[in-house]
Amino acid sequence: MSVSEEFWRRAQAVIAGGVNSPARSFRPMGGDAPLFIKTARGGRFEDVDGRSYVEFLAAFGPNIVGHGHPLVLERVASQLRDGALFGAPCPGEVEFAERLSAAIPALEQVRLVSSGTEAVMSAIRLARAATGRDLIVKFDGNYHGHADAVLVNTGSGAATAGGGHDSEGVPSGVRKDVRSLPFNDLGALAELFAAEGARIAAVLIEPISGNMGVVGPEPGYLAGVSEIAHRHGALVIDDEVIVGFRLRYGIIGPELGLSPDLVCLGKAIGGGLALGAYGGSRALMSLVAPLGPMFQAGTLAGNPLSVAAGLATLDILAEPGVYPWLAAMGGRLAQGVTDAADAAGAATSLTRFGSMFTLFFRRTAPRNYMEAQDYDGEAFRRFFWAMLEEGVYLAPSPYEAWFVTLGHTEEDVAQGIGAAARAFLRLRQPD
Numbered sequence: 001m002s003v004s005e006e007f008w009r010r011a012q013a014v015i016a017g018g019v020n021s022p023a024r025s026f027r028p029m030g031g032d033a034p035l036f037i038k039t040a041r042g043g044r045f046e047d048v049d050g051r052s053y054v055e056f057l058a059a060f061g062p063n064i065v066g067h068g069h070p071l072v073l074e075r076v077a078s079q080l081r082d083g084a085l086f087g088a089p090c091p092g093e094v095e096f097a098e099r100l101s102a103a104i105p106a107l108e109q110v111r112l113v114s115s116g117t118e119a120v121m122s123a124i125r126l127a128r129a130a131t132g133r134d135l136i137v138k139f140d141g142n143y144h145g146h147a148d149a150v151l152v153n154t155g156s157g158a159a160t161a162g163g164g165h166d167s168e169g170v171p172s173g174v175r176k177d178v179r180s181l182p183f184n185d186l187g188a189l190a191e192l193f194a195a196e197g198a199r200i201a202a203v204l205i206e207p208i209s210g211n212m213g214v215v216g217p218e219p220g221y222l223a224g225v226s227e228i229a230h231r232h233g234a235l236v237i238d239d240e241v242i243v244g245f246r247l248r249y250g251i252i253g254p255e256l257g258l259s260p261d262l263v264c265l266g267k268a269i270g271g272g273l274a275l276g277a278y279g280g281s282r283a284l285m286s287l288v289a290p291l292g293p294m295f296q297a298g299t300l301a302g303n304p305l306s307v308a309a310g311l312a313t314l315d316i317l318a319e320p321g322v323y324p325w326l327a328a329m330g331g332r333l334a335q336g337v338t339d340a341a342d343a344a345g346a347a348t349s350l351t352r353f354g355s356m357f358t359l360f361f362r363r364t365a366p367r368n369y370m371e372a373q374d375y376d377g378e379a380f381r382r383f384f385w386a387m388l389e390e391g392v393y394l395a396p397s398p399y400e401a402w403f404v405t406l407g408h409t410e411e412d413v414a415q416g417i418g419a420a421a422r423a424f425l426r427l428r429q430p431d
């Protein structure tokens with residue numbers, strides 16, 4: 001029995017399903033014991049059995065600077081010596097909020113929280129408080145965390161490991177206040193607003209979906225979403241938990257035509273520690289307690305360690321040339337994987353934005369969740385295991401993205417391309 005298998009045996013006895021997030025489970029891939037990771041540096045993992053892997057998981061997005069970046073380690077270690085958690089304001093949270101506000105014009109004021117889930121949950125509550133309305137519009141396959149209101153026809157782990165597109169345990173009263181529509185379909189949105197516009201508090205959207213695979217907006221779509229929502233007095237919530245600070249220094253929604261009233265952030269801004277944020281205009285944020293009647297709080301919100309890591313990460317990402325380098329490395333990996341698939345005659349397509357992409361096991365890239373679900377699941381399963389055997393760790397889900405980080409080297413990318421070429425050749429052989 002390997003060391004990972006022994007930890008798996010112990011985990012199943014004391015952890016529900018053996019994992020603390022279903023996205024980490026290998027069961028959807030037809031496997032049993034996942035790998036238990038001991039150390040990580042740069043763009044590589046080492047598991048408890050001593051095997052090394054190039055990983056394009058990046059912890060599902062947060063590790064944009066790579067594992068163990070010296071500046072992040074230095075700042076966190078320094079703060080740890082001064083204190084990990086105060087339950088009182090600290091200078092770092094002010095400095096971090098100032099940095100976010102300076103980078104994102106829509107964020108006149110922010111609130112720091114501990115995760116993307118909390119950020120979205122709080123933004124929805126604020127939108128309802130501001131408008132006096134109850135209905136929330138989201139889009140099929142967009143993933144906004146695991147709060148009740150957004151676990152309706154969602155993507156990500158709920159689709160891969162949850163056995164369906166919704167979650168049991170979400171009250172019917174919550175479901176009745178959520179409308180989920182096809183992504184990239186302005187007609188469906190206009191029709192819904194014509195029927196129920198006076199009751200809609202907000203439209204919640206990922207400008208680039210990251211959890212039905214990477215699926216981008218069609219030209220004019222995001223501008224149309226904003227125009228329809230604002231014409232009917234609804235707010236636009238821009239969920240950039242995945243893509244915020246991943247594709248540029250700041251958010252990408254406005255560049256693609258979105259006009260957000262509230263913005264949600266997470267993952268990359270925390271430098272590998274638990275950190276999220278939501279915010280908007282000063283007028284909207286004045287509704288948040290203690291100034292206003294909308295309550296939101298958190299013991300770990302804006303904690304000194306997370307903001308120290310976040311500030312270090314923003315310092316790194318603000319350096320000249322960072323995003324062009326990430327995009328170039330992402331493009332090199334994506335092109336190499338595409339060429340390998342083509343050479344092997346594999347039926348795949350690929351969608352990329354900067355340093356993140358998804359390889360779809362279907363001939364054409366999807367434009368919505370319905371199309372994303374139409375893929376060759378057996379081919380993906382075999383590819384996942386082949387890549388793992390070749391020393392490349394990917395997310396155990398066809399709906400997740402590959403991420404390139406500042407910790408990856410040209411050798412890591414070359415290893416990923418070579419592994420993909422051999423993995424695709426294996427797909428041509430009987431399982």
